[in-house]
Amino acid sequence: MNSFGKHLRLTTFGESHGPAVGGILDGMPSGFRIDREAVQKALDARRPGRSAAMSARNESDKVEFLSGMLEDGTTLGTPIGFIIRNNDCRSADYEALRHVFRPGHADYTYQIKYGVRDHRGGGRASARETASRVVGGAIAAQWLREKFGVTFRTGLTQVGRIKLGTHEDLIKEIERVRMTGDSVGGIVSGEILGLPPGVGEPVGDKFQARLAEAMMSINAAKGFEYGDGFEAAEMTGSESNDGMTVDGGGKVRFLSNHCGGILGGITNGMPVTYRVAFKATPSIALPQMTVSDSGEQREITVTGRHDACVALRAVAVVEAMAALTTADLLMAKR
Amino acid sequence: MNSFGKHLRLTTFGESHGPAVGGILDGMPSGFRIDREAVQKALDARRPGRSAAMSARNESDKVEFLSGMLEDGTTLGTPIGFIIRNNDCRSADYEALRHVFRPGHADYTYQIKYGVRDHRGGGRASARETASRVVGGAIAAQWLREKFGVTFRTGLTQVGRIKLGTHEDLIKEIERVRMTGDSVGGIVSGEILGLPPGVGEPVGDKFQARLAEAMMSINAAKGFEYGDGFEAAEMTGSESNDGMTVDGGGKVRFLSNHCGGILGGITNGMPVTYRVAFKATPSIALPQMTVSDSGEQREITVTGRHDACVALRAVAVVEAMAALTTADLLMAKR
Amino acid sequence: MNSFGKHLRLTTFGESHGPAVGGILDGMPSGFRIDREAVQKALDARRPGRSAAMSARNESDKVEFLSGMLEDGTTLGTPIGFIIRNNDCRSADYEALRHVFRPGHADYTYQIKYGVRDHRGGGRASARETASRVVGGAIAAQWLREKFGVTFRTGLTQVGRIKLGTHEDLIKEIERVRMTGDSVGGIVSGEILGLPPGVGEPVGDKFQARLAEAMMSINAAKGFEYGDGFEAAEMTGSESNDGMTVDGGGKVRFLSNHCGGILGGITNGMPVTYRVAFKATPSIALPQMTVSDSGEQREITVTGRHDACVALRAVAVVEAMAALTTADLLMAKR
Amino acid sequence: MNSFGKHLRLTTFGESHGPAVGGILDGMPSGFRIDREAVQKALDARRPGRSAAMSARNESDKVEFLSGMLEDGTTLGTPIGFIIRNNDCRSADYEALRHVFRPGHADYTYQIKYGVRDHRGGGRASARETASRVVGGAIAAQWLREKFGVTFRTGLTQVGRIKLGTHEDLIKEIERVRMTGDSVGGIVSGEILGLPPGVGEPVGDKFQARLAEAMMSINAAKGFEYGDGFEAAEMTGSESNDGMTVDGGGKVRFLSNHCGGILGGITNGMPVTYRVAFKATPSIALPQMTVSDSGEQREITVTGRHDACVALRAVAVVEAMAALTTADLLMAKR
Secondary structure, three states: OOEEOOOOEEEEEOOOOOOEEEEEEEOOOOOOEOOHHHHHHHHHHOOOOOOOOOOOOOOOOOEEEOOOEOOOOEEOOOOEEEEEEOOOOOOHHHHOOOOEOOOOOOHHHHHHHHOOOOOOOOHHHOHHHHHHHHHHHHHHHHHHHHHHOOEEEEEEEEEOOEOOOOHHHHHHHHHHHHHOOOOEOEEEEEEEEOOOOOOOOOOOOOHHHHHHHHHHOOOOEEEEEEOOHHHHHHOEHHHHOOOEEEOOOOOEEEOOOOOOOEEOOEEOOOOEEEEEEEOOOOOOOOOEEEEEOOOOEEEEOOOOOOOOOHHHHHHHHHHHHHHHHHHHHHHHOO | OOEEOOOOEEEEEOOOOOOEEEEEEEOOOOOOEOOHHHHHHHHHHHOOOOOOOOOOOOOOOOEEEOOOEOOOOEEOOOOEEEEEEOOOOOOHHHHOOOOEOOOOOOHHHHHHHHOOOOOOOOHHHOHHHHHHHHHHHHHHHHHHHHHHOOEEEEEEEEEOOEOOOOHHHHHHHHHHHHHOOOOEOEEEEEEEEOOOOOOOOOOOOOHHHHHHHHHHOOOOEEEEEEOOHHHHHHOEHHHHOOOEEEOOOOOEEEOOOOOOOEEOOEEOOOOEEEEEEEOOOOOOOOOEEEEEOOOOEEEEOOOOOOOOOHHHHHHHHHHHHHHHHHHHHHHHOO | OOEEOOOOEEEEEOOOOOOEEEEEEEOOOOOOEOOHHHHHHHHHHHOOOOOOOOOOOOOOOOEEEOOOEOOOOEEOOOOEEEEEEOOOOOOHHHHOOOOEOOOOOOHHHHHHHHOOOOOOOOHHHOHHHHHHHHHHHHHHHHHHHHHHOOEEEEEEEEEOOEOOOOHHHHHHHHHHHHHOOOOEOEEEEEEEEOOOOOOOOOOOOOHHHHHHHHHHOOOOEEEEEEOOHHHHHHOEHHHHOOOEEEOOOOOEEEOOOOOOOEEOOEEOOOOEEEEEEEOOOOOOOOOEEEEEOOOOEEEEOOOOOOOOOHHHHHHHHHHHHHHHHHHHHHHHOO | OOEEOOOOEEEEEOOOOOOEEEEEEEOOOOOOEOOHHHHHHHHHHHOOOOOOOOOOOOOOOOEEEOOOEOOOOEEOOOOEEEEEEOOOOOOHHHHOOOOEOOOOOOHHHHHHHHOOOOOOOOHHHOHHHHHHHHHHHHHHHHHHHHHHOOEEEEEEEEEOOEOOOOHHHHHHHHHHHHHOOOOEOEEEEEEEEOOOOOOOOOOOOOHHHHHHHHHHOOOOEEEEEEOOHHHHHHOEHHHHOOOEEEOOOOOEEEOOOOOOOEEOOEEOOOOEEEEEEEOOOOOOOOOEEEEEOOOOEEEEOOOOOOOOOHHHHHHHHHHHHHHHHHHHHHHHOO
16 A cells, blocks of 8 residues: 555655645644645755756646645644645656666566556656655654654765765765766665654564664665664674663663664664665666567667666655654654 | 554564463465464474574473364464463573663663563563564465465574674574673575565555565564665666566566565565674673663673574574565455 | 545545545556546535535536546556545635534534634535545446446435435425425435455454444444344344245355345345435524533524535445445455 | 454454454553453353353353463553463254354355355354453453543343333343244443543544444444434434533533534544344244255254344443444544
8 A cells, every 4th residue: 555654644646747746644633833835845855956966857846735734734633635746747758668667667567566557757666756755754754843852864874885975975976977877876874863762662563663664665775774783783792782871860871872772662762873775776878688568678778867876865755754654653652 | 563464464462471472363365274383393493492502491382273273274264363382481580680671672661661561581572472473474484385386595694794604603603602691693684485576565565665674573683675785875777777688488587686576666576685684682691781770870791591693593583574574465466 | 544445445635625625545456447527427426506405505526636547547556646626615604603613513522622623614524525435436336347247226215204205205305394494314225236245354344344334434424234224123033034045056045135235244145235324414594502612602503505414415425435345345355 | 354443452363163262452551450350250241151041051251361461460561462262162063054054144155255164153253252352342441441431331222122121021022032942133222431522533433433333343233323323314403413501610511412422423522322233143943944055955943052132142242342442542532
C-alpha cells in the first residue's frame, strides 16, 4: 500500500506525468496552526532546478491544501488532503524510452508486476512521488518542534569518495561527475534532537526499525545504519557500550552515544543519529546495454534533465521521513 | 505492537524468565503440511549452549503447537498458536542486577517507558523473544521452498575485523575475545534465492524497506544494506547500474546484480542480497560505569552465561525474519 | 482514521464547506479499464436536488481523477487519487448556527473532541463526505461486475411506517413529512448477487462484521441486520436453519436463505441479504431546545436545504460501501 | 485475520478440539494490576454446564497466563499471552458428523474455503473460540473500571417471542424449547456507562461502527442496533432528536437518549445503548435435510451437548467485545 505510519498516516498518490501528485495526512491533532508558507519552502528545497548540480526541470510545485484546516491554517483534527499539480512534464522527452527498460530503474519490474506501466518518466516510481512526503513531513516537523521541541539536522555528508570536504567540495564533485556524462552516489546523515526518552516500541515498532523502513522506502536508498552502524561490527562490547553517570543535578547522563540514541528499540534521550546511503542516479548519458519490451537487445543513452547525485535532493526527503516516523512513534507513546 | 507482517502475521509474546514465550502465526494457507521436526531443528540451531563460542545456558526449547493444524501437521488455514516453555532460567543470576541499569541494554529505556520492568534477564528485551520468530520463520521458509522453490542462504561473514577467514577463524576470534572478558560485533550476510520478479510494493511496502524493518527489529542490529549497500555511495551510475541482455532462449537477463535483486522496491528475479551489522553483546565481564534505579553511580561487571558475539546466534533469526518478510510480500502479490 | 478496507483501501478527506472533498483508492489491480462516466453517474445518483423529496442544494459534483490510470482509464495498479470541488456551499446559511449545537448532529461531540470545529454545514461530519465513498464504491462495483459477475441490488424499502408501498408511496411520505417541517427515518435493503462461496474470514473479518462496520459508518445509520436479522431472535433452529440438497447436476443447493448468504463469516454462494435502518434527518424546521457553545439555553429552528429523509440518498452510499467491502474481502481470499 | 482492535489488540487462536485455545492481548499499559481471579470468574460465567438451560459439556476452562505481568499480576506493558487447555472434548461424538454438513453451521463454507476442515466439533468456527475473547475482555473491563469508571451492563432480554418476562421466564422458555428437540433465538441488550464524551473517530472508526463489527463477529449474531435502532426508521426527526439543556451547575445535559450515546460516531457522555440479535443454535435434535461431503443427500439429527439458546451464553461474549472495543477506542483518543 501507499501509506506510511499508524497514528499519523500519510498516504500518497500520483504519477510523475499525470495531472497531479498529492496525499492525505491523517491523524494530525486539532488546534495546531500550520505555517503553510514553511511547508511550501520545504517543498521548494527539494525542487530540482535550484543549482547547477541539480536537474534543470522547472517544477513550480505549489502545494494546494484541500481540507483539514480552517482558513488560518488551524487544524481541525480531520484528514489533511493536498495536491501538487504537475506542470512542466515534457512527456515527449520520454517517447524514445517508451519501449525500452532503463538500467537501474524500475521500468522492468513495473512491467513484470503490473503488465502495464506509465512510460512517461517513471510514473509512480519517479522521485516526484517524494514531493508529497515532503509536504507531510514538513507538517509533522512543525508539530514536533512546537509541541515537543524536537528538531532535525540533516545533510549531505559524502559524494562518491569525498567525505571530509565542505559542502562546496561535495557539490563540485557532483558537477565534475556530471560533466563526464555519469552520475554518483552519496550519503545523507541525520540527527533527531530533543526527543524524550521512551519513544519507540520494543518488538514490532522499534524506533530504528521504523526509521530504517522509512529511509529504505526512498528512491535509490541502499543502506541504513544508526549509532555506530556497520562500524559496530568491528568493535568490542567495551568499546560500543555507553557508560552512564549521574550529573550534579541528579540526572542520568550517558557518557557517549555509540548506541545512536536508541536502546532496545526505545529512545534514551540522546540524539538519534543515523546515515542513509544512496546509489548514483541510474539515468546517465553514457551508453548502456539493455532490452526492449519486445525482447530485443538495445543500447541506450538516457538524456534529459536528471540530477547527477540523487542524494543531494534526497536530503529533504530523508528529513521528511524522519519527521513522519518520529511523530508517528511519539503519538504511539501513551 | 508485537506483530510482524500483514498477510502472514506473526505476533509474539513472552519474557525471558516468565512461564513461556510463544506466538501466533496468522495467515498460513490451508492444506500445507508442516514438518514440525524441521521447525524444532531450526529452533535448536539458535539455541545457546551448542558450542564453546555460545553461552552455556541450557535451554531445551521445545516448541509445542496448540492450534492451526491437524494431527499430521496439515494446516487448517486457521492461526497457528505455539509456546516454548522457559525451563532453565536461574533468575538468581540476575538478582544482583535488579536495581542497576546494564550499559548497552534496554534496562534504562524500559524503566523510563514502562515505570516497571522485569529485571530477570532482560524480560521482553531479551533475545529469547527471537525464539518465537525462529518458529514462525521456519514455517514460512518451508512453505516458500515447497510452493515457490524459494530458499535462503544465511551466514556469519565477519567477526570484529576478521572478514576474509573461514568459519573456524570467525569462531576462534569470538573465543579469543571471550577470554578477555569482552565481546565483539559481527556481520550476517544473506541471500534469498529463487524469488520470482514482481514481489514487493512500490511505495509503502518496498521489498528492501520491509526487509530493513525486519532486520533492524532484531536485538543488537545496527545497520542494514542490500546490493552494493554503503559502497554504492562511492560508485558512479555506470558502475552500479546493471545492464540487461537477452539470452539464447529469449529470456531477459541481468548482466550483474549491483541492485541486490530489487529495483523500485520490486524483485527483478535475481538473488536478493543483503547484510546486517550487529554490535557486540553488551553483557561483558569487564567493569563499566553505570547508574542504579535510585540514581546512584555504580560500577558493574556482568557475569553469567552470555554469548560473546550475538551475531553468531543471530544467523537463525536473520533467516527467520527474511522468510517471514518474503512470505508476507509474496502473499501480497496478486 | 479515515480509511476503509485492507486490500482495497479507500481513504477520504474533506469538509463540506472547504475547497474540496476527495480520496485515494489504493489497491486496485492494474489493467482494468474504469468507465469514468459511469462513476460520474453514480455520483449524480446521490446528488441532492434531483427530486422534490431531496434538498435543493445544487451540487455539480464533478469527480476529477488525478492518478492511477492511463488517459483511457486503464488502471496502473497505483493509487487512484481524486477530488470533487465544493462549488455551491453558501456558508452564510450556517452563520446563524455558528455558536449553537444542532440536536441530533455531531456539533457537540466534535466541539468536545477537537476543541475546534468547522461550523460551516457540519464540516467533516456532513454527509458530503460520502460523495468520496460513492466514487470509490463505483470503481469497486465495476471491477466486481466485470471480473466476477458480482452485482448489487439496493433500494429504499421503508419510510416511516410505510413499508409495503411502491417507491412512489415512499416518496410521497417523505414529501408529506417535509411539508410539516419535520423529517422521517427509513430503511435501505440490499442484496449482493453472484458472490462465490468462500469469501470472508472466520474470526476477525467475518463478511457480516465487515459489512456491518461499513454500513454503521454511514451518517444516520442506526441498525444493521443480515438474513433473518432481528426476526431470527424469535425463531427456532428448525425454522432458521437452511437445509441443503443436491440438484440434478450434482451441485449443492440451499433450500432457503435464512442465513442471508453467510455461514460462519464466510459466503455460501447464496445472495447476501441485509438491511440498514436510518434515523430521520436531524435538521428540521421545527423549534428544538438546545445549547450554545457558551453554555446558554437556546431554541433552534434549522432552516436551509435539507433532505427530509436521509435514507433516500443513502441508497447510493449503502451500495458503495457494500461494493468496497465485497471487493476488499474478495481480494483477501487467496 | 484473527485480531480485534488497533491500540489494544486481541489475537486469538485455537480449535475446539485441539490442544488449547488462547490469545495474545497486546497494548495493555504497564503498571496496572490484573485481578486474575476475576478474569477466571468471567470465564466461568460463559462456561457451559452451569444450568439446565445450558449444554452439559464440562469444560473446566482454566486460563493460564504466560507473559506480560509480574507474579502479582502487575502488567509490564508487554503482550499478555494466555492459553486455556481443551480438556473434555469427546471427539467421538462428532465422528458421525465427519462427512456431513450440519445445516446452519459453517461446515460447508469452511470446506469450500479451506479444502480441509477440523470436523471435530466445529474447529475454529466453534463458539469455544469466544473463551479467549472473554479473557481479553475481562482484562479490558477491569482497566476501564479502575482507570475511567466505565462499567458494562449486559443481559439477555428476549428469548423467542418472550420479551417482557423476568430472567426466569426466559430460562423457562429455553427449557421448554429444548424439550421439543429444537432451539431458539434471543436478544442481548447492553449499556456502556460512564464513558466520557469524545470517544470514537468520525469516519473510519465511528464508535457504533466498531461496536457493530465486534458484535457481528460473535457466532450466531444476526443483527445490531444502537439507540433507537430499527425503530428510528419509523420515527420523525422531532421524535428522534435529543434536545439539550444546561443544568444548574452549568453543565450540558441531553433531555433524552434516542441517539444511544453516540453522535457523529463520537460519544456524547450519555450511556451507550445497543442490542444484538442471535439466531437459534443450529444444532438441533430434529431431522434436517443436508448433504455429505461426497455430494449425497442425507438426513441428519444432531445429538450431543448443545445450548438450546446460544444468546444465553453470548451475554458474556457480548460484554467482552464491548469492553475490548471501548478500551481500544479510548486508547485511540488523544
